[in-house]
Amino acid sequence: MEAVNSPIADRELSVSRTMKAPRALAWKACTEAEHLDRWWGPDGFINKTLSLDLRVGGQWKYTMTGPDGTVFPNLITYTEISPIDLLAYDHGDWDNPKWFRGSMSFADTEDGTTVTIRLVFPSKEERDRSVEQYGAIEGGKQTLAKLDNYLRTLQTPKAMTQPAIFNFIVAKDDRTVTVERSFNAPQDMVWDAWTRAEILCQWWAPKPYECVIDALDFRPGGRWRYCMQGPEGDRHHCFFEYAEVRPKSYFSGKDGFCDEHGVVNAAMPTMQWENSFSAHDTGTLVRILVHFKTPEDLEAIIKMGFKEGFSQGLDQLDELLSKQ
Numbered sequence: 415m416e417a418v419n420s421p422i423a424d425r426e427l428s429v430s431r432t433m434k435a436p437r438a439l440a441w442k443a444c445t446e447a448e449h450l451d452r453w454w455g456p457d458g459f460i461n462k463t464l465s466l467d468l469r470v471g472g473q474w475k476y477t478m479t480g481p482d483g484t485v486f487p488n489l490i491t492y493t494e495i496s497p498i499d500l501l502a503y504d505h506g507d508w509d510n511p512k513w514f515r516g517s518m519s520f521a522d523t524e525d526g527t528t529v530t531i532r533l534v535f536p537s538k539e540e541r542d543r544s545v546e547q548y549g550a551i552e553g554g555k556q557t558l559a560k561l562d563n564y565l566r567t568l569q570t571p572k573a574m575t576q577p578a579i580f581n582f583i584v585a586k587d588d589r590t591v592t593v594e595r596s597f598n599a600p601q602d603m604v605w606d607a608w609t610r611a612e613i614l615c616q617w618w619a620p621k622p623y624e625c626v627i628d629a630l631d632f633r634p635g636g637r638w639r640y641c642m643q644g645p646e647g648d649r650h651h652c653f654f655e656y657a658e659v660r661p662k663s664y665f666s667g668k669d670g671f672c673d674e675h676g677v678v679n680a681a682m683p684t685m686q687w688e689n690s691f692s693a694h695d696t697g698t699l700v701r702i703l704v705h706f707k708t709p710e711d712l713e714a715i716i717k718m719g720f721k722e723g724f725s726q727g728l729d730q731l732d733e734l735l736s737k738q
Contacts, residue, residue: 424538427545429554430530435565437520437527441498443565444518444529450476453564456553457602460613470495475508483612490516505533514540529558563600567697578732579699582721586709591720593702595728596694599735604698605662605691607731615640617734620726628676634659639676653678654687664690669704683711 433440443449447463454461458481466474474490487507494502498520506513515534520527531554535541544550579596597604607613611630619625619642626649627640638654651674656667670684678684686705691698706712 425536425541426532426534427541427551427554428530428532429551429558430528431555431558431562432523432525432528433562433565434526435562435569437498437522439565439568440520440527440529440561443561443568444501444520447474449564450474452603453560453600454478454557455560456549456556457560458606460606460610468492468495474503479612481610514544529561531558560600560602563602567598567600579694580725580728582725584712584716586712589706589709589712591702591704591706591712591716593704593724593728594699595702595732596697596699597732597735598697601691601693601698602662603735604700607735608689608691608700609665613734617730618727619643620723621730632656632659632665637676639672641674649674651676662691664688683707683714685711685715 443453445468447466450466451461451463454476455478460479462477462479464475464477466472466476468474470492472492474488474492476488476490478486478488480486489506489508489511491504491511492501493504493515494500494517500517500519502515502517504512504514505516514536517532519530519532521530533541533544533550533554535544578598579594581592581594583592584590585592607617609632611627614630615625615627617625618640622645623642625640626643627638630636630638630640632638634656636656638656640652642650642652644650651672652670653672653676654667654669656665658667659665666686666688668684669687671679671682673679683706688703688705690701690703692701693699706715
């Protein structure tokens, strides 16, 4: 291993991105927990702040949950703070709090603010390992892209004043139901809420029911099996078989009822779902198109309270996203 005093150029890496936002707003998004948890980390990761003490010697303690559910503890100790100019810190985990040194700098440009993340490792080998094993460069680029997207949502006036879009359209002749719902959250965050078990279970079931997920294999050909559990212990088992997946923008599949072992209940309707996710001026628009085999199947699902239950679930998702 190289000595700590080896040339810094051999031990460092940096990524930058220019964002159409004032420097003060970018600084705020990087120093307050309620903002950091909305964007910090590479694609597919969920950030959760445990504590944040923004002062020299203070610490930011948080966890990052990866796409496979692995939880990574993180600890940042601030070493230099120059408001709206520079954050310098030691970065590690709870057992090794000083794995590498990092900084975030903020510079005015004609187009807004350039944010630069710079990391300095103890050795060239450690730097190379972070790139090769952990994808540090690509992860840094993704993190800054998420910050850029988040800053755009903060600066959209309609996000503060315009009510969420909600449309529920029943077309009996076409045997379809179309649902449109907007959310004031970045597209990748909304996508995660629909595709990751630990988030999906928090909003899918209308209260007082609870969504209990037995298995979720999110891929073409994969299956999601769950039940709606009532306050009296009653259980209604369901499944979703994924057909097509286009990351962060679209997935489709078949939905229906089953028994506790996943055997399809042929006496109940099955539905084909198409879920589309797109950027919207207030964040993200989700469009759901549900196809039914017969008009009778459509009518039966509507009579079971599909509109009321699904609408409540989407409201619960909106509330959940607002807290992320």
